Amino acid sequence: MKPAPFEFIGCRDTAQALALLAAGDGRAWPCGGTQSLGPMLNLRLAQPSQLIDLSRIEALREVSLNDDMLRIGAAVTHARIEDGELPDVTRGLLPAVAGGIAYRAVRNRGTIGGSLAHADPAADWVSTMRLLDARLLLLAAAGERRVGAAQFFVGPLGTVIRHDELLAAVEVPRFSAGARWAYRKLCRKPGEFAQAIAGCWVDPARGVMRAVLGAPDRMPHVVDGQPAVDALRHSRGVARVLDEIGITEAYARELHTAMLRRALADLDAFGT
């Protein structure tokens, strides 16, 4: 299908984009590479009156590193992360996740900010940023604010981004030398939306032991702290978490259980 009519405006800088977004009063939508929004537009599930293209704004394509975190500009593509163009602060987690997103032709255009702002629960970056407790940098004409991933997502396809704001960057914590991670997802065909996602991050020097469960129809569920994560190694512990999340269907429970089991096995074997 073809999208309903809209005006497409390519922006040079964030000031221009913010002015357009503010004037658009909720009918102007920011976009990156349109790899998530494009299908929604073509299916007429989304019908904005303007698209404000952020993908060519140089400031949003930048990456910077400090002692504690890596800031990834919202318009950085999945392919750039997959190809190792960014400093590797996650011991290979970010490139591994990026390389599993959709297909190469999609990763060449799709951006990390676009994916996070779209907030599809099955999207890899959504589960990954919850796992890492990343911070999202939001820009408005009045100034900027930082929001933790736990607060950023309000539900499937919902975030706290206001209509006059844009997602400028995501800040990912630097892993310590002894950190370990695992990331597993189940797709019937590579590149499809995942039916179940399980991720783990253990970083003793940062005091982190965390797991995330991602599902296609609800936002990711985070399991935090050693006792809670250890409990996932036993079927009763997994069952309790799935009950808590509200995943009741037997088949879905099996998929999540299997992904968790594989992720924990990968975690134990990390670096060996």
Add this chain to the structure above:
Amino acid sequence: MTLISLHVNGRDRRAEAEGRCSLADHLREQLGLTGTHLGCEHGVCGACTVQIDGAPARSCITFAAACEGRPIRTIEGFDDDPLMARLREAFSAEHALQCGYCTPGMLITAHDIVRRLPWADEARIRFELAGNLCRCTGYRGIVRAIQRVLAEAGHAA
């Protein structure tokens, strides 16, 4: 309508486009380049794959206006490309096409596999091809064609 300038297959091409016009529709309807095919129109089937800035991309979920000033290469732009010539021969020899609908996108993806992943084995080729659907061949011929080109000594990777 906005005047869009693209650098298509080595030539500057200007034409009007609505904001909602996909790159694929722009190439086909305004520029007459009908080698780019539209299948699913939501980024899954891969028939519309072209090169933007030298890298494969979906022209059905990329808007023409987003490509202002960019280099675009469609299947018609590979006539004189030596690697694509080898891929075309291999596709023919290995029965890597039947109806031909997926073929332009398949060839552009295959070109990317050979250039970016010259070490790719069968499993990796199949993984990379997950984004291009073929309903005729069962993929065996396509995989073999790419393997054949990869195996040829001295390919221009």
